Amino acid sequence: MNIIDTMKILQISRQFFPSTGGIENVMYCLSRALQQKGYCSDTVTLRSIFNTGEIADAESFVDGLKVYRLPHIGIKRYPIAPEVISFVSSYDILHIHAIDFFIDFLSLTRPFHHKPVIVNTHGGIFHTQWLVYLKQFYFRIFTRLSLRGTDAIICVSKQDYDLFRTIAPEHKLHIVSNGVNVEPFLTINKQIVPGLLVGIGRIVKHKCIERLISFLPILAKDFPKVHLIWVGNDPEKRIPQLLAYAQQLGVESRVNFVGQIPDQKVQDLLSQAHLFVSTAEYEGFGLSTIEAMSSATVPVVTPVGVHPEVVREGKTGFIYGFEEQQALECFRYVLSLDENQINQIGNNARETAKQYSWSRVVNSYLAIYESVLSKKLSKSTA
The missing domain is CATH 3.40.50.2000 (Glycogen Phosphorylase B;)
Known part of the structure; x- marks a missing residue:
């Protein structure tokens, strides 16, 4: 040997x-x-x-x-x-x-x-x-x-x-x-809660979570059930600032930071997610995106990290840029898709995620x- x-x-x-x-x-x-x-x-x-x-x-x-x-x-x-x-x-x-x-x-x-x-x-x-x-x-x-x-x-x-x-x-x-440890996510059965946006990752500046919050009052006009749940620890102590911003915009009831939660609870949350969302300005890779895709959750993300390699527009998810109007148009379009369309894109995303x-x-x-x-x-x- x-x-x-x-x-x-x-x-x-x-x-x-x-x-x-x-x-x-x-x-x-x-x-x-x-x-x-x-x-x-x-x-x-x-x-x-x-x-x-x-x-x-x-x-x-x-x-x-x-x-x-x-x-x-x-x-x-x-x-x-x-x-x-x-x-x-x-x-x-x-x-x-x-x-x-x-x-x-x-x-x-x-x-x-x-x-x-x-x-x-x-x-x-x-x-x-x-x-x-x-x-x-x-x-x-x-x-x-x-x-x-x-x-x-x-x-x-x-x-x-x-x-x-x-x-x-x-x-x-x-x-x-x-x-990516995709196996626990591949067996998730989706029971989508309309309007539920789920983000996962450390609450740090380059994740640009305040940008997502700024979308909520505008999206809520057309999609009254839209709300954001964010999973992840807060090493920079940004949550009070983000909640204050949400309150300023009148959407504090639509934003929930749940911290670092057990894997099973993450899986339960993804089973209900309408969309997985990220507005990060930088990602080394995009681990959480692959996990979400393997749960058959449709990703709506920025063009950073691995996203351009795995998110095929309208097939396995959606990519939006850093210009506000274009981003809002993307979210409006995806949230307006019917159940069959969302399920098909989610299933395609799951198949793509398996390679990881x-x-x-x-x-x-x-x-x-x-x-x-x-x-x-x-x-x-x-």
Whole structure:
């Protein structure tokens, strides 16, 4: 049995469960899928849980997955944790998630640890316009240098591919859409509540939830039952501001933030959703959109992340732009579709979402791991 058959992968990121988010979900599901295929996939992350401020144990298991946690210094956006170097010797591949200290440090120290390095882009660093010029400088100079020390760069969407091809050679770039745990959603039976708009995701600035709220008083004139339920935690403490805005517009009774709720309740909510909605100005991928589509819920979303790749206009959902009148016309049109039309589009969306099952996507990751290790073995025996 060779090293490829027994390879051990170390997944590395700033945050992992119990912190919640798209990257955490990808790491968890990828590791579980690798584990089910007989591979070791452990995690190194930070002890500090940013969502809650708690300090987790230095070592633990999450549903059978081994997790090591490190202390750090510095800001949340760029936490510095050099102790990561002490964990790499036992692993065959280092798989880093996101562009931050870990890719910079493990690329710089590669001459010492000699391990293949793979990085998942997860949307890069341009999720918001905050310090955008500084981000551009860092990306063009430091990220470009760091990526020289990688063996493969996994882009989660064509959007990411187009961004990273400007600073990295194309032979390193791979497009592998995030896997999604679609199976629990595929058996949902829709019982649509007319006018129920459901959004899912952290309540952060770039989700632009206030824009959705601003649509409600206008849409309510033609669709009296329209209302918004939003699922997700509130790390920036924006809910009071959003509710005040809804009250100002006279639609406070049409807006409900339910926080982070159990998976079963999310599924129950999607079973009733008339539409899944997002007005985000940026998405690294769009995990919640795929989950909603797999529940046969029609997505009405902005053209970011994976959305342009999975939402075929009028077939699997609808995409609207950032101009208000065009957005409102899109919502009016979709809300006016009859039950049969909505059901057909929802069923098409579900079929499209199936391709993102982790049981399929994990094979793309394995192919990249095996290719990287094969090249390393070829060099070592040359």
